Amino acid sequence: MVSPVVPAPEFIGLNTGEPPFVVLPRPDVLFGRRAARFRALTLAHQLEPYLNFLAILADAQQKLVGTSAAPVLVQADVDRAYEHTMPPLSTQIAAVTDIPAMLALLIADLSETPLDPGPKAALDRLAAMDSEERGALLASVAEGAFPLEQLAEAAVVSAALQVWFARAAAQLDPAVVKTVEEGICPACGSAPVASMIVGWPQAPNSRYLCCSLCNIYWNYVRVKCTACTTTQGISYRMIEGQPDDMAAEVCEGCGGYAKHLMQHKTPSIDPFADDVASYGLDVLLREEGWKRTTINPFLVG
Numbered sequence: 001m002v003s004p005v006v007p008a009p010e011f012i013g014l015n016t017g018e019p020p021f022v023v024l025p026r027p028d029v030l031f032g033r034r035a036a037r038f039r040a041l042t043l044a045h046q047l048e049p050y051l052n053f054l055a056i057l058a059d060a061q062q063k064l065v066g067t068s069a070a071p072v073l074v075q076a077d078v079d080r081a082y083e084h085t086m087p088p089l090s091t092q093i094a095a096v097t098d099i100p101a102m103l104a105l106l107i108a109d110l111s112e113t114p115l116d117p118g119p120k121a122a123l124d125r126l127a128a129m130d131s132e133e134r135g136a137l138l139a140s141v142a143e144g145a146f147p148l149e150q151l152a153e154a155a156v157v158s159a160a161l162q163v164w165f166a167r168a169a170a171q172l173d174p175a176v177v178k179t180v181e182e183g184i185c186p187a188c189g190s191a192p193v194a195s196m197i198v199g200w201p202q203a204p205n206s207r208y209l210c211c212s213l214c215n216i217y218w219n220y221v222r223v224k225c226t227a228c229t230t231t232q233g234i235s236y237r238m239i240e241g242q243p244d245d246m247a248a249e250v251c252e253g254c255g256g257y258a259k260h261l262m263q264h265k266t267p268s269i270d271p272f273a274d275d276v277a278s279y280g281l282d283v284l285l286r287e288e289g290w291k292r293t294t295i296n297p298f299l300v301g
């Protein structure tokens with residue numbers, strides 16, 4: 001039986017006849033929906049405590065959207081980036097002074113939430129950092145570098161960054177966002193978290209990549225490696241007996257793989273949540289020698 005397709009609110013009123021190149025995030029609902037998906041995936045899952053923590057974190061992100069100041073984009077910087085074929089949000093990072101304050105709000109909120117001992121200890125370590133140490137971690141995570149000895153702290157830092165970047169991305173004009181480099185987010189320059197075949201009414205069965213930082217979706221050729229961009233030697237792997245809404249696209253050209261989600265089969269599927277929940281697929285692929293080419297700040301190491 002095919003699941004009913006729920007129209008994505010992003011598309012209401014938008015009917016150009018062509019799949020749009022980018023779909024901007026909806027910060028007012030993005031993280032709340034993700035929290036619900038994390039919770040739905042916890043049932044009888046091996047990673048239940050971790051998925052539960054990520055649901056709490058996503059709820060805190062949604063709350064942060066309402067309690068922190070909205071990013072202010074400098075239009076001249078955005079325009080200059082487009083002129084030089086640069087991602088418009090990458091130029092904003094240096095100028096951003098409100099992310100440390102957002103991170104402090106997030107830490108304060110989570111400190112009042114009952115957490116398991118592991119996440120609680122990481123949060124305490126993050127809270128105890130001075131501004132210089134926390135700033136260095138922020139800068140590192142923004143560049144996609146996750147210190148192995150601070151993965152839990154980096155996940156919280158990344159959560160704050162996502163809120164800022166998703167809100168900033170939501171202010172872009174989707175009509176002028178263009179490809180900067182194949183396989184790289186055209187808005188912020190980060191790597192994708194996963195690929196998705198969507199059932200959205202304005203782009204049925206189209207393929208999109210979801211950004212691991214700013215959460216935009218951008219249209220991508222259906223059978224093509226997201227890392228080395230070859231269209232040859234691509235195949236798909238699934239775990240037998242698991243739901244058919246998740247596969248991995250593997251590339252013989254570079255030996256890499258990316259998760260491939262079937263949103264047209266499971267409308268509530270989420271690139272971040274379902275990627276973490278399908279960690280078993282990563283384990284199997286790594287045993288076969290494939291290397292992961294996408295980034296999920298909640299699934300590093």
Ligand SMILES: [Zn+2]
Pocket residue numbers: 185186187188189190211212213214215216
């Ligand atoms: Zn991005």
Ligand SMILES: [Zn+2]
Pocket residue numbers: 225226227228229230251252253254255256
């Ligand atoms: Zn490849």
